[in-house]
Amino acid sequence: MKYSRISGTGGYLPDRILTNHDLEQMVDTSDEWIVSRTGIRERHIAADDQSTCDLAEQAALQAIDAAGITADDVDLIIVATTTPDRVFPSTACLLQQRLDIHGCAAFDVQAVCTGFIYALGVADKFIRTGSAGRALVVGAETMSRIVDWNDRSTCVLFGDGAGAVILEASDEPGILSTHLHADGSYENLLTVNAGVSIHPDALMAGKAYVEMKGNEVFKVAVNTLGRIVDETLEANDLDKSEVDWLIPHQANTRIIEATARKLKLPMDHVVMTVAEHGNTSAASVPLALDVAVRDGRIRRGETLLMEAFGGGFTWGSVLMKY
Ligand code: UT7
Numbered sequence: 001m002k003y004s005r006i007s008g009t010g011g012y013l014p015d016r017i018l019t020n021h022d023l024e025q026m027v028d029t030s031d032e033w034i035v036s037r038t039g040i041r042e043r044h045i046a047a048d049d050q051s052t053c054d055l056a057e058q059a060a061l062q063a064i065d066a067a068g069i070t071a072d073d074v075d076l077i078i079v080a081t082t083t084p085d086r087v088f089p090s091t092a093c094l095l096q097q098r099l100d101i102h103g104c105a106a107f108d109v110q111a112v113c114t115g116f117i118y119a120l121g122v123a124d125k126f127i128r129t130g131s132a133g134r135a136l137v138v139g140a141e142t143m144s145r146i147v148d149w150n151d152r153s154t155c156v157l158f159g160d161g162a163g164a165v166i167l168e169a170s171d172e173p174g175i176l177s178t179h180l181h182a183d184g185s186y187e188n189l190l191t192v193n194a195g196v197s198i199h200p201d202a203l204m205a206g207k208a209y210v211e212m213k214g215n216e217v218f219k220v221a222v223n224t225l226g227r228i229v230d231e232t233l234e235a236n237d238l239d240k241s242e243v244d245w246l247i248p249h250q251a252n253t254r255i256i257e258a259t260a261r262k263l264k265l266p267m268d269h270v271v272m273t274v275a276e277h278g279n280t281s282a283a284s285v286p287l288a289l290d291v292a293v294r295d296g297r298i299r300r301g302e303t304l305l306m307e308a309f310g311g312g313f314t315w316g317s318v319l320m321k322y
Contacts, residue, residue: 004127004135005174006322008069008166010062011290012055013044013277020156027152034156039253043159043278046142051085053094055162056140059286060095067166069134071099074166076132077106078123080115080139080282082311083146084108087196091140105132111182112190113249113310115139115282116163120306120318121178123167130169138164139282146192148209157251158210159278163286173321177235179228180316186220189213190311221251221309222258228307229262232317238303240264245298249308250274250284259307271297281310298322 019042020031034040046055056079064071077099079092086094092106111118116139123135140162147155167174193199194208202208225248233240240263248256250273260270271292273284280287285306292298300322307317 002128002130003170003172003174004124004167005170005172006165006320007168008063008065008067009286009290009293010059010064010066010164011162011287012058012062013161013287014046014050014055016045016047017042018045023156026149027155029152029156038157039274040156040278041275044161045144046160050142052081052083052140052142053085053091053098055142055160056091056095056138056164057098059140059162059164060099060136060138063136063164063166067168069166071101073134074099074101074136075104076123076126076135077101077104078109078119078135078137080109080111080119081141082110082112082115082281083142095138111310111314112312113251113279113281113284114308114312114314114316115310116285117178117306117308117316117318118180118314120167120175121180121316124175124178127167127169133169135167136164137167138162139284139286141281141283143210143279143281146208146210151209153214154210154212157279159280161277161280161283161287163283163290165286165289175318175320177232178316178318179231179235181228182312182314184312186313190217190313218252218255220313221255224313224315225255225259225307225309226262228315228317229259229305232305232319236319238319242303243305244269244302245292245304246270247285247288247292247304247306249310250277250288251279251309263305284308
């Protein structure tokens, strides 16, 4: 049976770091509140002249290098983003041009914080069916552009960044299963209520902002992520003890700890980047994966469970052998 397998990872964070202490000067908040409620200490913010595609390009180049291939070897590009450079062309097409690749399919996936999990699920299907041999899958965001910096309930949460993987056809097990879900009836709990066809005036004025009923999102996230852990293990007839690493979406330490408890996984087998990255939406899972691959924690052959939850609501998981 043909699998898709990750052969290289990459990540990029903009240079500028915004700390909780910096935020104390901007809104009525405190380092103590942010750390105790979210686990976040700092986040990276893109420079004014840096776009989502700029971040994606850096992460993609690293992943291509780590996989030991050249850009020409890529025959599918999927970018998961909520903050695309333009309405169109897609950020994936812009990235394709930067990499000087021509002709292969390139498209964006919009599933907010679950975007990378969705993109990986789609790329896995392309590879398993033989429609592609080597995919570049990226999660990239400039969330700072859609955050109201006067709203303390949201501006302390988000950061910018990009993560990428090369996914290749392989006879060795890689991705074992993907599980993608959505329930649009939760549209208003977490939203940017403006776009091209609704409230374009807000978009044009740069006032299209993240709005979140944080506490309600929190409760649904914890329950839903618990359920998807069960679903993923059952689908693979796997026991909790067989999972080596949890690589969760990095929104809130307390949500991540709840999922780890459900897996009975000690926290030193959970990749945590939320303290340094904040919530980078679709970039958070591939960035966390890249950090733990590069520092040598995650090794070939280990079993990884990746999961995410976000606006839509969307949620999903990927179980894989690294
Ligand atoms: O990535 C996509 C999915 N997103 C998530 O999973 C996020 C899920 N939600 C959360 O992580 C948490 O709900 C938050 C971190 C957003 C908020 O934590 P909470 O414990 O749910 O706090 P809360 O919203 O219930 O607010 C508690 C209090 C409120 O004051 P009152 O009404 O109790 O007087 C807020 O006004 O904290 C206040 N507050 C703040 N105080 C200081 C809200 N934001 C801040 C702030 N600094 N930045």
